Amino acid sequence: LLFRYLPQLKKAPSAPSAQESSSVHLPNLRCPIINFFLGNMVQQPSIKPESNDSPEQPVKMYLPRTNESETLKKIRHTASHVMAMAVQKLFPKAQVTIGPWIENGFYYDFDNSEPFTEKDLKAIYKEMVKIVNRKLPVMREEVTREEAERRIKEINEPYKLEILESIKEEPITIYHLGDQWWDLCAGPHLENTSELNPKAIELESVAGAYWRGDATKAQLQRIYGTAWETPEQLAEYKRRKEEALRRDHRKLGKELGLFIFSDDVGPGLPLWTPKGTVLRSLLEDFLKQEQLKRGYLPVVTPHIAKVDLFKISGHWQKYKEDMFPLMAEDEESAAKEEGFTLKPMNCPFHIQIYKSELRSYRELPMRLAEFGTVYRYEQSGELGGLTRVRGFTVDDSHLFVTPEQLDSEFLNVVDLILSVFNKLQLKNFKARLSFRDPESDKYIGSDEAWEKAQGAIRRAVEQLGMEHFEGIGEAAFYGPKLDFIFRDALEREWQLGTVQVDYNLPERFELEYVAEDGTRKRPVMIHRAPFGSLERLIGILIEEYAGDFPLWLAPIQARLLPVSDEFLPFAKEVADKMRSLNIRAEADTSGERLGKLIRNAEKDKIPVMGIVGAKEVETNSLSIRTR
Secondary structure: OOHHHHHHOOOOOOOOOOOOEEEEEOHHHOOOOHHHHHHHHOOOOOOOOOOOOOOOOOOOOOOOOHHHOHHHHHHHHHHHHHHHHHHHHHOOOOEEOOOOEEOOEEEEEEEOOOOOOHHHHHHHHHHHHHHHHOOOEEEEEEEOHHHHHHHHHHHOOHHHHHHHHHOOOOOEEEEEEOOOEEEEOOOOOOOEHHHOOHHHEEEEEEEEEEHHHOOOOOEEEEEEEEEOOOHHHHHHHHHHHHHHHHHOHHHHHHHOOOEEOOOOOOOOOOEEOHHHHHHHHHHHHHHHHHHHHOOOEEOOOOOEEEHHHHHHHOHHHHOHHHOOOOEOOOHHHHHOOOOEEEOOOOHHHHHHHHHOOOEEHHHOOEEEEEEEEEEOOOOHHHOEOOOEOOEEEEEEEEEEEOHHHHHHHHHHHHHHHHHHHHHOOOOOEEEEEEEOOOOOOOOOOOHHHHHHHHHHHHHHHHHHOOOEEEEEOOOEOOEOEEEEEEEOOOOOEEEEEEEEEEOHHHHHOOOOEEOOOOOEEOOEEEEEEOOOEHHHHHHHHHHHOOOOOOHHHOOOOEEEEEOOHHHHHHHHHHHHHHHHOOOOEEEOOOOOOHHHHHHHHHHOOOOEEEEEOHHHHHHOEEEEEEO
C-alpha cells in the first residue's frame, strides 16, 4: 500500500531486533516511522525456504485419530463399555443409550434423574479402574432378534429396544464384560479389560444431548472420555487441549475486540466490531484483487429469493432441512409453498445473471464472483463460535465454461486456491475427492453426468501430482467436489477451499451458449470458494496465529504510546500522518503509565509500538518497539 510514497521517503533504516527499542527519526514529521514499515514489515509475508542451519526442532508426538488406528478403535470402544458398566454400578437407575468412539475418544449417553457432577466423574473413573483390574473377558455373542428383545425387556432398557429396531442386519451381536454387563454392539473390542491402561484414560466432561439428536425427545446426559495406548499419549493430548483453550478463537476474538455474539440478535449470528471488520475487509480485498487479475467479474445478489428458484435448483427438495423457513404472505400461500426464503447458496443467483442474455462461446469462460452471505438453519447444539454459524459469507464464484475449457479452468482454480493458502501460510493440508455414494438417493442428475464430473476432478489431481484421498458420500447433492482439508497447529482438521464440477444445474436451468458452429450447447459449471466461509477462515486464522496476525493482516499495525499526557498531541499527530499513508495506527489515550501501555499493546497483539517522550518530541523521533 505504501510503495507509491517511495519517491518522498529516505532510505529505510535497518530493522531493530524483536522486543528492542530503536530510534527512528522523523524528518519534519513528514513520514513518521514509514521508513521502518517500508524497509522491514509492510509486505505480505512469503514462505521462506527452510534452512539446514536452523536449530533442530523437537519431534512432534503423533496422535492418531480413532479411524486411523484399529487398536484405538478397540481401546475406546471397550473403554466406553467399561464406563457404562461403572455408571450403572454406581447409579443403578441410569439407563444407557449409545456409546460410540469418536475422533479422539468416546462418549456414552445416559438417562439419569440427577445430573452428573465432577465428583461423580471421579467416582466413575475409580470404578472403571476396578473393572479394568478385575481382568474381565470381553466376549462377543450372536443372538436372534427375538432373543435380544427378550433380554432387553428383562432388564427394562427401553432405549435399547429402539436401537434394536434400527438394526437391520442379522444376527444381532452383543458384547459382554465377563458375566457382569452387556450391550448391543457391532464392535470391535479388546479381548480383556486388563488390556486397557487406566493411566491412559480420562473422563473429560458432561454435556446435554437429545435422544437421537431430536429436540422433541428425551434430554440425556453425555459423558465424554478419552483413552490412549500410553500415558504419554494422554499427556500430549491434554497439552494440546490446553493449548487449544489458549488459542480458542472465541476467547481471543473477544479479548482482541474482533467480534461479538448477542442473545438479542440470536445464536450463530456474529456481529463484527470495527477491528474485526478491518480484518474481514483485508481478506476480501486481497482475494478480490487476485480475482481481478485472473479475469473474474464481480457481482452482487440479494439475500432472499422466491422459493421457486430453489425448487428449480433442487435445494428445496434436497436441502430444505438446512434452510430457514418459508416466508409466505398468508396460510394459503404457505400451504402451496409460495413465498420467499433466505438463500442457502449463491449459485442459483449467478445462474440468473448468466441466463439473462444468450451467451456466445466467445464470452466463455465467464467467471462471476461475489462475497455473498448465505444462511443455514443449523441446530443450536451444532453452533460453535465462527466455525459453525447460521449466517456466513462465502467467497463464491461460478465459472460457466465449455466442455473443452473444463480441465484448464479447473486447474486454474486450484492454482488460485493454492496461492491463497501460500499467502496465508497455511501449509499443512490434503486434498479430498468428495464423490457421491451410489447407494444414496440424496443426489440429482444422471450417472453419466456424475461420471464425467468425477472424471474431471480425478484428471486434475493426477495432472498436478497432488496427494489425495476419496471421500465417498461427501459430494454436494448436485456435483462432486475437490475439498482442501487443513490441519492446524493442534492437528485438528478443517475444510477450507473447495472446487466443484457441476453438469446438473446447467441442465435444470436449461443454460445454453451459441457454439462456434452456430448450434446451442450446454455449458459446464465450476463452483469454487478458496476461503470457504470467511467466518470459518477467520476463526481458524485466529487460532493458527494465536491472535498474533502477520503485519499485513493486523487490524492495528502500530500504536503510539505517550509516556504522559504532555506528549499525547505529538503521538496523535504521528498517528494521523501514518493513517494518511494507509498505515493502520492509533495513539493510546488511556493515560496509563508506560509499563502498562506496553503490556496492554502486547496483550492486544500490536505488531509495532512507538514510544513518545520528551527526548522523542525534542528530536522529532520515535523509539520503536516490535514484537
